[in-house]
Amino acid sequence: MASIRFERGPQVIKSEDSFLVGYVLFDKMENFAEVNVVENAQQSILKHIESGELKVPEGISYKFTGTYENQLRAEKTLSFVVPLVLIIIFLILYFQFKSATTSFMVFSGIAVAFGGGFILIWLYGQSWFMNFSFFGENLRELFQMHPINLSVAVWVGFIALFGIATDDGVVMATYLTQTFKREQPTTVKEVRSAVIQAGEKRIRPCLMTTATTLLALLPVLTSSGRGSDIMIPMAIPSFGGMLIALITLFVVPVLFGWKKEKEL
Secondary structure (H helix, E strand, O other), rough: OOOOOOOOOOOOOOOOEEEEOOOOOOOOOOOOHHHHHHHHHHHHHHHHHHOOOOOOOOOOOOOOHHHHHHHHHHHHHHHHHHHHHHHHHHHHHHHHHHOHHHHHHHHHHHHHHHHHHHHHHHHHHOOOOOOEEOOEEEHHHHHHOOOOOOHHHHHHHHHHHHHHOOOOHHHHHHHHHHHHHHOOOHHHHHHHHHHHHEEEEEEHHHHHHHHHHHHHHHHHHHOOOOHHHHHHHEEEEEEEEHHEEEEEHHHHHHHHHHHHHHHH
16 A cells, blocks of 8 residues: 655754744854854855856745844944934033033044044954063963954944043043133133143043043953953953043143134
C-alpha cells in the first residue's frame, strides 16, 4: 500500500502574517557597525540575484531585522530628539540672560564640546593613542580602547554632554554680566580690565566643575563588567567634550568683551 522512509524535517514550523518563516541568525565581526554589515549583506545578495547565481523562488521574500532594525528606529528618534534638546538648552540660556547674543556666546561651548567628543572617539580607534605603560599597566588596555562605532549609546552621551558643556559658559557669563553692571566701563581699556577681572575670579569654579565631571567618568571608562559595552560609548563623548570645552574659559570672556567694545 505504501513505502515508508525517514526524512529530516524542520523541528518547528513558524509563521508570521500567515506566511511560513525561517530565521537565519548571524552576528557581526569586531570593528563593524550593525547598519554597515546589513547594508553590505543586502548589496551582496542583490548582486548575486542580478548575476543569476542566486534564484529566489516565486512567493519567497527576505527581510533583515533585529538589532539593525532597532538601530534604524533609534536613529529616526534621535534625529528629532537631538535638535529638540539643543533648542531647549538655548531657550533656557535665553531666559537666564535675556539676551540672544550672550546666549549664543554660551551656546558656542556646545559646538566646541561636540568637536571634542568626536576627537576622542577618533583617538580611541588609533593604535598609538595611550599605548604605553604606567606603573606596569598599559593604559590602552586599562581604558579598553578600540574603534567606537556611532550608536544610540554614543548619541545619548552627546545629549548628556550638551547639558553639562554650557555650565562653564553660564558661570563665566553670569559673573561677567554682574561685573559690567557694577563697574559700568566707559572706555575700551576699562572694558578689557573688567573682562580680565571677572574672568580671573571664575576660572577656579569652572575648573572644579569640569574636574568633578571628568573624575566621575573615569570609573565608567575603566569598567569591564556587565553593561560596560553600553556605558563606555556613552561616557566617551562626555569625557572628550568636557576636556576640549575648557576652551570656553577663554572664548566666552573674549566674545563678551568684543560685544561690549562694539557697543561703546
